[in-house]
Amino acid sequence: MAKVKPRVKVPKTASVNEVVTIKTLISHPMESGQRKDSKTGEAIPRKIINKFAASFNGEPVFMANMEPSVSANPYIEFQMRVPETGVVRFEWTDDDGSVYDLEKTITAA
Amino acid sequence: MTVTRREALGLAVGGVAALTTLRFAAPAFAAGNAIEDAIMEFTGGSTPGDGDITIVAPEIAENGNTVPIEVSAPGAASIMLLATGNPSPGVATFHFSALSGAQEAKTRIRLAKTQDIIAVAKMPDGSAITTKRSVKVTIGGCGG
Amino acid sequence: MKRTVSILAAGILGGALSTASLADDGRELVIDGETIATTTAAADDHPLSEIISGWRFRSAETQALQMDDFENPAFVAIEYAEELWEEPAGTSNKSCANCHGSFDGLAGLRAELPRWNEEMGKPATLEMLINASIETHQGAEPWKWESPEMLAMTALIGLASRGMPVALKTDGPMADWIKKGEELYYTRVGQLDLACANCHENNYGNMIRADHLSQGQVNGFPVYRLKWGGLGSIHRRFKGCMDQVRATPYTRGSDEFIALEAYVASRGMGLSVETPSVRN
Numbered sequence: 001m002a003k004v005k006p007r008v009k010v011p012k013t014a015s016v017n018e019v020v021t022i023k024t025l026i027s028h029p030m031e032s033g034q035r036k037d038s039k040t041g042e043a044i045p046r047k048i049i050n051k052f053a054a055s056f057n058g059e060p061v062f063m064a065n066m067e068p069s070v071s072a073n074p075y076i077e078f079q080m081r082v083p084e085t086g087v088v089r090f091e092w093t094d095d096d097g098s099v100y101d102l103e104k105t106i107t108a109a
Numbered sequence: 110m111t112v113t114r115r116e117a118l119g120l121a122v123g124g125v126a127a128l129t130t131l132r133f134a135a136p137a138f139a140a141g142n143a144i145e146d147a148i149m150e151f152t153g154g155s156t157p158g159d160g161d162i163t164i165v166a167p168e169i170a171e172n173g174n175t176v177p178i179e180v181s182a183p184g185a186a187s188i189m190l191l192a193t194g195n196p197s198p199g200v201a202t203f204h205f206s207a208l209s210g211a212q213e214a215k216t217r218i219r220l221a222k223t224q225d226i227i228a229v230a231k232m233p234d235g236s237a238i239t240t241k242r243s244v245k246v247t248i249g250g251c252g253g
Numbered sequence: 254m255k256r257t258v259s260i261l262a263a264g265i266l267g268g269a270l271s272t273a274s275l276a277d278d279g280r281e282l283v284i285d286g287e288t289i290a291t292t293t294a295a296a297d298d299h300p301l302s303e304i305i306s307g308w309r310f311r312s313a314e315t316q317a318l319q320m321d322d323f324e325n326p327a328f329v330a331i332e333y334a335e336e337l338w339e340e341p342a343g344t345s346n347k348s349c350a351n352c353h354g355s356f357d358g359l360a361g362l363r364a365e366l367p368r369w370n371e372e373m374g375k376p377a378t379l380e381m382l383i384n385a386s387i388e389t390h391q392g393a394e395p396w397k398w399e400s401p402e403m404l405a406m407t408a409l410i411g412l413a414s415r416g417m418p419v420a421l422k423t424d425g426p427m428a429d430w431i432k433k434g435e436e437l438y439y440t441r442v443g444q445l446d447l448a449c450a451n452c453h454e455n456n457y458g459n460m461i462r463a464d465h466l467s468q469g470q471v472n473g474f475p476v477y478r479l480k481w482g483g484l485g486s487i488h489r490r491f492k493g494c495m496d497q498v499r500a501t502p503y504t505r506g507s508d509e510f511i512a513l514e515a516y517v518a519s520r521g522m523g524l525s526v527e528t529p530s531v532r533n
Contacts, residue, residue: 005332005333007323007328007329019210019211023323023324025323025326027329027330029482059208061209062206062214063203064201064202064214065201065204066200067199067201068197069195069201070200070216070218070219071175071176071218072174072482073329074216075215075216075217075326076214076215077214077215078203078209078213078214078215079209079211080209081209081210083208167312167313167314170314171311171312171315171479171533172480172533174479174480174482175482176314177314177317177318247463248463
């Protein structure tokens, strides 16, 4: 997978204060820094997604700091309580400073 | 004072032996100190005890590249995962908030070999709890 | 523990065919509510007594990854392919969608490949058909066999056939190629002097070192392999196996691998397409 692409699975609706499961994945090689280039013998430099953060209507919900031991195409699943209708914002931060983001709306009834 | 050749040899051998001993205290894979240090830094100094913290992981990982794992610790502020047999033990740290419906997280991790996975949870009152789980990692079979 | 016992039993049985060594507790492959058959009866003249998908040979955790279209890591590539599908390309400035409509319209294609292609004078694999369309109809640069674009697109088009039985034509001009593929399948190669059949016909269900041997079916390709941390093509897998027996492998898109793919696909006749599958 060439591009870094995030995906999330978020329910479109929920009852007020229902706890929902949120699944997230981002395509990323998570280059650990342990691998060596087969031709030159040089270590391939580390380049991973080191942080994942989810917020709801601006309030932090869940955050994960990641190390190279997280598998390629990092998958993260967590639970969130839905207090009201709002926007869930997801952000993935790469070692090189790039931030990938995605937003989804949940309607609470 | 002159040192006899025998004494010099003895000193040299002793010195090498001492150096070698020091070296063996830090093996290629995560040394016990690295793990303890990581835990202490995370807990802010409190020694973790037993408590309601669970790791769900396969008994035998079909492939060390992608091992599905789940941790949960009801009421925790954060949970840290360590892979004791990996080149460096840190795997991930999960931080929860008032909006977390439950203090649990699932992810997929790399395991270099059969080893213990340790989870440490920091509780809101500053205390810490821990648990560990052994995962067997098979290496190689066939099929490029 | 049940799994350990069955592995030991499989080891003791050695070359004996044994479905008992699947040790998967009869789990079913259910994806988002739809059950996909993972075994099928073999025809009388088939060398195998029962045709079993590679899914059955994997651990519960690996099986679970294929049972949810979000958790299946291949689906990031599927999304990428859906974008590519809509992108105008080449001198034609047309997208796949312009001619083909929705990719669902290609349902059934994956299930009947490889199939004879008169223009090419040989059987065409999905990669070859995609490139023919790209070059001829879009006037664009063809994709490399193992490129992210080709893997994503073969996954998307394969997905359109998911659940459909493998049903390629084996008669007419295909017959010679399938015969050639059969010869390759049963010929020992490499320093380790092994043929595909030695493992995948004589020893499926047994362990080769730490791998649980499957029948080597191709009904789920391109496959997301945990080992690769990504998708891979049929020919990549063939090449890997040849590397492992220390043989000089054929190349992706070679006549040998086309013939082998046709033969191996015919061994899976009736098995459901599982693309994109998840394996170890």
